[in-house]
Amino acid sequence: MTSQTPAIEVTNLRKTYQRAFRRTGNIALRGMDLSVPQGSAFGLIGPNGAGKTTFIKSLLGIVQPTEGTVRVLGGTPEDARIRARIGYLPERLHLPGSWTPTAFLATVRQLKGLKPDAPGHLKLLERVGLSDAVGRKIGGYSKGMRQRLGLAAALVGEPELLILDEPTDGIDPMGRMEVRRILQEEVRRGTTLFLNSHLLAETERVCDRVAILADGRVVREGRLEELVRGGSRWVARFAPGSSAEALALAGFTQARADGVYHVEAEDAAVLNGALDRARAAGALLVELRRDGMDLESVLLGTMGAGATRAEVAA
Numbered sequence: 001m002t003s004q005t006p007a008i009e010v011t012n013l014r015k016t017y018q019r020a021f022r023r024t025g026n027i028a029l030r031g032m033d034l035s036v037p038q039g040s041a042f043g044l045i046g047p048n049g050a051g052k053t054t055f056i057k058s059l060l061g062i063v064q065p066t067e068g069t070v071r072v073l074g075g076t077p078e079d080a081r082i083r084a085r086i087g088y089l090p091e092r093l094h095l096p097g098s099w100t101p102t103a104f105l106a107t108v109r110q111l112k113g114l115k116p117d118a119p120g121h122l123k124l125l126e127r128v129g130l131s132d133a134v135g136r137k138i139g140g141y142s143k144g145m146r147q148r149l150g151l152a153a154a155l156v157g158e159p160e161l162l163i164l165d166e167p168t169d170g171i172d173p174m175g176r177m178e179v180r181r182i183l184q185e186e187v188r189r190g191t192t193l194f195l196n197s198h199l200l201a202e203t204e205r206v207c208d209r210v211a212i213l214a215d216g217r218v219v220r221e222g223r224l225e226e227l228v229r230g231g232s233r234w235v236a237r238f239a240p241g242s243s244a245e246a247l248a249l250a251g252f253t254q255a256r257a258d259g260v261y262h263v264e265a266e267d268a269a270v271l272n273g274a275l276d277r278a279r280a281a282g283a284l285l286v287e288l289r290r291d292g293m294d295l296e297s298v299l300l301g302t303m304g305a306g307a308t309r310a311e312v313a314a
């Protein structure tokens with residue numbers, strides 16, 4: 001695998017779940033194409049039933065595609081050596097209740113064909129906030145604690161690719177922040193992150209690329225900043241007393257009475273030119289931001305007017 005090889009590459013991926021005693025099956029993926037660059041933090045979003053979990057399971061060889069090709073880390077999901085380089089947190093975790101977390105992590109490590117590393121497991125448990133629960137049986141863990149242990153298991157062996165299906169499900173807001181920090185650390189280490197989360201704010205904070213899956217197809221894909229960018233419009237707020245006429249001459253259009261203006265600028269030079277003219281006319285800039293959308297609005301816009309916020313956030 002060279003540095004140019006995508007971490008994940010699927011072409012024309014189709015999956016139909018056959019149903020017993022029925023002629024037609026459930027179509028989950030209808031010809032999905034996707035390329036995830038190495039080292040990226042990639043978010044998959046889409047409404048319920050779009051095919052996200054089916055896609056993730058296809059990446060791991062858990063679901064057999066009906067048609068199409070899947071390449072992961074330059075190989076196939078069926079190859080055990082490839083799977084050993086992937087850390088996976090499934091949507092529904094099945095953990096052995098009578099085991100201790102260290103015994104569980106040791107087994108995960110063994111299944112990956114790696115040498116034992118008991119001190120490394122204690123560090124991992126500390127990293128996911130479970131140091132106080134090391135001696136307890138997993139059966140007594142809360143939902144959030146189980147999820148944290150699942151994340152620790154996914155991190156065993158410093159994987160090159162982390163595939164996480166709803167990683168913060170059941171985790172409290174403080175815990176979510178800690179998980180986000182861990183994911184960001186992993187991406188800085190060079191790991192490729194593939195995240196399926198219904199918490200769009202989480203995807204927005206962690207990911208640099210996003211794909212929208214709807215009805216088994218990728219309907220939009222790109223850099224997060226490009227998807228959420230509302231074109232070349234900026235929002236500027238000026239201190240009270242700034243002259244509206246001078247600001248209009250500098251290229252700013254008044255948006256609200258409290259000093260909020262819009263300005264069109266396709267690049268930094270144009271933006272700074274407008275700001276220089278405003279300042280030269282005595283206006284004091286208080287706040288400046290791109291007039292962008294959040295990921296929820298992007299998803300709503302992509303899904304069409306019929307989609308509701310509840311549907312897209314589900």
Ligand SMILES: Nc1ncnc2c1ncn2[C@@H]1O[C@H](COP(=O)(O)OP(=O)(O)OP(=O)(O)O)[C@@H](O)[C@H]1O
Pocket residue numbers: 017018026027028046047048049050051052053054055314
């Ligand atoms: N084991 C299965 N047998 C039959 N149909 C299935 C199976 N798993 C998923 N499906 C169907 O495939 C479609 C896609 O489901 P999938 O779970 O991949 O979607 P999803 O985007 O992950 O949904 P959610 O956001 O609700 O978790 C749905 O219509 C679902 O009913």
